[in-house]
Amino acid sequence: MKAAPFDHHAPETVAEAAALLAEFGDEAKVLAGGQSLLPLLSLRLTRFEHLVDVHRVAELHGITRTDDALRVGAATLQAEAEHDAVVAAAVPLLARALPHIGHFQIRNRGTVGGSLAHADPASELPTVALTLGATFEAASVRGTREIAADDFFTGTWSTALAEDEILVGTRFPVWAGRTGYGFAEVARRHGDFALAGVAAAVALDADDRITRVAVGMLGVGATPVRAGAAEAALLGTAPDAAAVTEAARAGMAALEPADDLHATGAYRRRVGAHLMETALGAAIEEARRG
Amino acid sequence: MSAPAAGRYVGQAVQRKEDPRLLTGHGRYVDDIVVPQMLHAAFVRSDLPSARITAIDVSAALELEGVSAVFTGADLNPGAGTMQPSMMAENPAAVVAPLTPLAGDDVRFVGDPVAIVIAESRALAEDAAELVVVDYEPRDAVASMEAALADGAPLVHPELGGNVASDLALPEDPELEAIFASAAHVVTERIVQHRHTPTPMETRGVVASFDPVTDQLEVWLSTQGPHEARRTFARVSGLPERHVHVRMGDVGGGFGQKFFTPREEQTVVLAAKRLGAAVKWIEDRRENLLAANHARSDVATVSLALDAEGHVLAAKLDHLEEAGAWPVGGTGGVGPFVAMLFPGPYRIPRIWWRSRVVWTNTAGRGAYRGPWMFESVAREQMLDVAARATGIDPLELRRRNVVGDDEQPFTMATGMTFSATTSATTLEHAARVIGYDDFRAEQARARAEGRLLGLGIGLYIEPTSTPAATLGVEAATVRVESGGGVTVFLGTAAHGQSIETTMAQVVAEHLGVAYEDVRVVQGDTDRTPFGGGTGGSRTAVIAGNATREAALKVREMVVGVAAHLLEAAPEDLEVHDGVVAVRGTPVRNVSLAAVAAAVHNAGTGLPPDVPRLLEATGRYQTSSPTWSNACHICTVEVDRITGQVEILRYVVSEDCGRMLNPMVVEGQVHGGVVQGIGGVLYEHFVYDDAGNPLTTTFLDYLVPTAAESPRIEIDHVVTDGPNPEGVKGMGEGGAIGSVPAVVNAVADALAQVGATVTEQPLTPVRVVAALEAAGA
């Protein structure tokens, strides 16, 4: 389990990093926290001649809040975001999802951008990004561009980022008003990738009617997915518990999770519906208190 | 029953001598060994479960700079001696799979080593290994016992003519059939325990250095048995034993995987000998999961006949044990032992059994903490099945059948005789600690709320220190050094058992020195007496009593010298904490240091009959196992939606005789229990139907972590073991009782809604499937 030989590059600016990616093309890969990339390299499931380590690129670090968005620099550690009061206040869903990533040792090295760029369908952060409709900022020698979350996750471990592009930061929308959030997942052991998980966000009007709702799932498809049927069932209503259960059932029914070593698709569907009910229930409850 | 009193040192929870280095990360493991100009090895392994090798091209690998050699079977197999453990190698009747250092004409499981690459670094060796081109002609494989036993199944070992390694059975028994025909209750169930792998935290590893001038082989090894390793290396290499020196440092777990000396380590030794060089091989995790010996994988159809009051009248056990392709001899085919032990602590007057061991194209089976423990799994599950069928509470059913503490020695229907166990007592103690009746009330209340709680019992007796082949004897040498300190030399091989601590306690107690003044040396074949290795719950009983004898012999020598120095009669002297004093007149004393100084100084005028050396070897030999026992009870809650199991409470009542150190005993119990929980709920080594392994990283092979470990409450029943030190073995037991306890607890919870599980692991998916099948 030793990686095949590679050259390690440690640029200090986004421009330098982008130049390296442009120069080496498909022989290069961005290295962030290494928590996903290094195991793949060590098992020789993948190999790159050049690793462009973005750890020292100051522009990629940091968390900033504007009125309607929270921007998290790509190389910001998961642990930093997890313990950041600004994150907790602006995007509670992100703060609640973060502790579910692996173990604290992983989060001390893993980065927010690394998790998003790696795009494991059982990962928490991609689902949060999709649920809230985050915007991804990418840079390359060709310039910068923004990618909407709906367009970002293109398949298992693949994103809309081009080979020569760096993820610079991600903007998570800040929801205003009477809002509430829920996150729930089931994993085999503490710290394992989830068998299934749900992120839910709702906003209510003064009469407790749902004015905005977003439900995303992890572990039930090739990418993170939105449970559109559940959202549609709830929007504009002031649901009781039975209505939430019914919405979750409908949301799950529209999805077709697959079998793998750790769970069958049928299991994911059963548990997914339950998690959706739990996460939505918690979100609505919280919004009603607000 | 009177509990023997603890001694000044023996029986005390003294701090472990191992702790300062192990807890601060300063242990020294085989990977810490660096030999000048050492080379590194990597194996090229088969990625097919069964195939003929048509060609191997090593030229590209050899061209890589820094690569010293690439050996294939053609290079290392001819002339290699037997690779079997001593107990098989020395038993001409043993049927063994034809193991060679590297694959010969074919490969027989995914992971079979085909070539070994030797290079300047491990990374380079892996680079070169990728360049070795092996051409295969794939064959059909058998990846399960079912497939292996099917008509016309492909053969794992074509030269052996069949996939059944052994098939033993008692003759048909019409009388037993008559009992079954007329019994008030008959229950039959198919019990399945799945494949695990031991997963020591430190993988296997070896550094082998051969000097062609002196013909001397120096080996550093991660092992449970350096003396067995020395014999094995001598056999495979053809070197005389005296030219083989094996050493070990700290070892990060073995659980049976390092008890005998595995194939890869032997192959590395042959490569080092061929090159006249030093070669290091540190197994990586993927290799460990793929190719180090696996464990468990048993299936049995079991029937019990009971009378109307729930007394077991007879049992039938048809057991299949999966051996994989290259089982580790002696531990890879324990099937008949499972049958022999099946009655356990219960009166089962009549039994019929059949035991088959089956080869498959998978990693070989070997020892794993309690290698025969399927007997407890099958029996304890069946007792719960019987309890449900008869409507008798499972605790009460066990009470009616358990052999009383005062009914021993007791001979099982299988012929095994056990004595001095306290199963009935531990059953009651564990039930009391868990609050059995209160729990049943709580379970009913929870059920009314729609929640599923369950309780499971695992009651077992364990034959420890089983004296197979060389395993029935150990020697210990105790030496008082010239300054009065004490060194103990043992043939043991601690890998987590705190032997430096417990054996120092034994010496401190019986020689009469301070615990701090004793140092234990083990793991070096040049310095320590021969020993069978640490495993099979044998160290406390066999090495412990040898150590005791050696300490007492040296004490006698010390007293003899002191008698002269103090001008007192030896029988009037007592020795405590390194001071020899006249009983009743403590001011008349001499320190052990002064005694040692006198012995080592020619001018002290000691008479000629006084020993000039304060050193003695003790030896302990046993001809029958020492039985220990325990009762595990746990309670669980099963999540009705997710199928996840939460362990609510976990209680062990155990009797391992006199405890050398209760903290160490509890540590061993904790570790074993967690392994058992892991085995039932998480760990599962999976092959697909074609024979491809699917769980070759820790992402997929799930071992329990601290987060999955419950608090474990331990109750000690202390009785005297049948040996001078009064001890009974206990290292494996935690991993035995825990499995049926957890399985039965989940089954008990599910039974309330009519759901049944008899097959492990109890994954969320399986539990949900059981609930769904019951419409719950």
Ligand SMILES: Cc1cc2nc3c(=O)[nH]c(=O)nc-3n(C[C@H](O)[C@H](O)[C@H](O)COP(=O)(O)OP(=O)(O)OC[C@H]3O[C@@H](n4cnc5c(N)ncnc54)[C@H](O)[C@@H]3O)c2cc1C
């Ligand atoms: C034991 C263990 C348990 C884990 N459990 C979980 C879990 O439960 N949930 C979970 O979500 N994750 C889990 N992970 C993965 C972990 O969260 C990783 O940290 C994360 O997936 C990748 O982040 P990283 O910073 O380590 O990225 P790296 O591993 O360095 O990179 C991952 C991928 O992202 C690319 N990349 C990284 N940064 C950028 C960038 N700025 N621009 C473009 N591409 C980039 C890399 O090129 C690479 O392809 C676990 C990991 C381990 C080892």
